[in-house]
Amino acid sequence: MEREGFDFQIDRIISIVRDSDAKLVGLQFPEGFKRRSPGIAARVEEETGTSVIISGNPCFGACDLDVALLDRVDIMFHFGHAQLDDNTLSGKVYFIETRSSAAISEVVENAISELRGQKIGLITTVQHVHKLEDACRILEADGKECVIGTGDSKIAYPGQVLGCNFSAARSEECDEYLYIGSGEFHPLGVSLSTGKRVLVADPFVNEIREVDPSRILKQRSVVIAKSLDVNVFGIVVSSKPGQERLELAGRLKDIALKHGKQAHILSMDLVTPDQLLQFKVDAFVNTACPRLAIDEVGRFHAPMLTPQEFEIVLGEREWDNPVFDEITGE
């Protein structure tokens, strides 16, 4: 945790709670931060005299706001994610972005020799977004050009990508990308969404690596191939506020019917392989969190297609360039 230096902004939270007349405070953490919740809750209660309720639900993004908890508390702090355009569900929610204080200059300097292009697109998650200008200066000092795209309305900061939105990467022309951060999925998404080379510079372990999308592309081909002759589809919709794409699901169902297929819309909060076991369909189509189809490939009892792959299966879209599923904004 030391090296990562995440800022939970406890003093700011205490001051916001004190300035409010809140009596009941909600705290929501993504999975990786949940172990910090008892300590933070105890501190907030001690210093403000309020009562805290911690959200125990799985949380994988700002899309995943705990609306049941929000209904019950006077004020809620959501950790680890920046606000999305469409989840200002309430003035009661504060997004604590848990920015990292980890130094990035060393790993960015180390990355320079691995870069092949001249014009570099800089991307990262919200944890390092305040370091992109520094990274830019380092690259420019070495004679590179540097662009930081602004992204669509789902994106709070220039250069920021989500697991389901790579618009900031696409919004500026460049030769290749340098992703600053840890994790596999975000840079992979940029690679698949842009078709360009992506280099990862991980400041936590001081490591440079190139993203290789070939394994995922093969997996997607298998999923598509397995779904070509099936008849009954389950179209999965999430009820989470930032993931709900019921309209898309309805459109996909209409296409299925037009092609003489059966399709059933399944509405769920958390989508898991276990839970889908109950539904005897030949293939699933995922309109919930786009990561599901990719990250949990092979764990569902039937092929799990993205919406775009479903269109390929039904012959409504060419099977040439893969299109990575995203939840985009304005």
Add this chain to the structure above:
Amino acid sequence: MEREGFDFQIDRIISIVRDSDAKLVGLQFPEGFKRRSPGIAARVEEETGTSVIISGNPCFGACDLDVALLDRVDIMFHFGHAQLDDNTLSGKVYFIETRSSAAISEVVENAISELRGQKIGLITTVQHVHKLEDACRILEADGKECVIGTGDSKIAYPGQVLGCNFSAARSEECDEYLYIGSGEFHPLGVSLSTGKRVLVADPFVNEIREVDPSRILKQRSVVIAKSLDVNVFGIVVSSKPGQERLELAGRLKDIALKHGKQAHILSMDLVTPDQLLQFKVDAFVNTACPRLAIDEVGRFHAPMLTPQEFEIVLGEREWDNPVFDEITGE
């Protein structure tokens, strides 16, 4: 399925949908019935021209109404459970109780020789509740007396028990109980809640057996013993409409604080051992579905107490007769 003869009332559902001006219909099934959902959805769509959305969420009772789905559809059918007093959340919900047509006379006749008492309390789930009068006549023809308790406001029919409410068993004096139905938990709950002998007559497999609560009682002693010296408690609250006991959780937290313990309230939709792994506490207290602490004993990474056991641990209640946790009504 043949022998069980569950009535899904498809014709009634179609007629209700036709008589409404619903365009979007929701269907919610408990786990055991979910595999029937695609067939029933297809039939409803075909005959009414509406669109159906199936709830994919886990569902273990009428307490578990899918409120997110309810928000989106014009009308919703909830299968497998009778209405609870407090979940008339909306005039849009119809409870399809899936009564069983299985004959009960043979198994009840077979049970007579195993009964020891004179005055027999008859209990069952909603699936067989319409057969209790028949069962009564069979017992009376053999010279037994027979009582069918009415239960509190959570209970829709005389003699009906839920996994979290045995008030119908307690409401009439009797020597012992005859439970008609399958499953382990309901008759076990009656045994623990009343302290009396419970005989199970299972009409699906034509089997008679006596409930033995001793294993569960031993398990509960172990859970209590393991929690006696711990300092940090996680008090679990469910956000499900029929399970939410936030007030109880708040009271338990106050008691913990009074005894110099730390306690954190964790609010969740579905409570699972996996999800609670994220929270590093010494013991949990469960105010959600009372079955959790019993059915999933040993699967949580820390002891999971019932509210009553928590009071025992803190010395606020005598450790003599175990009190089975229930969610009771008026």
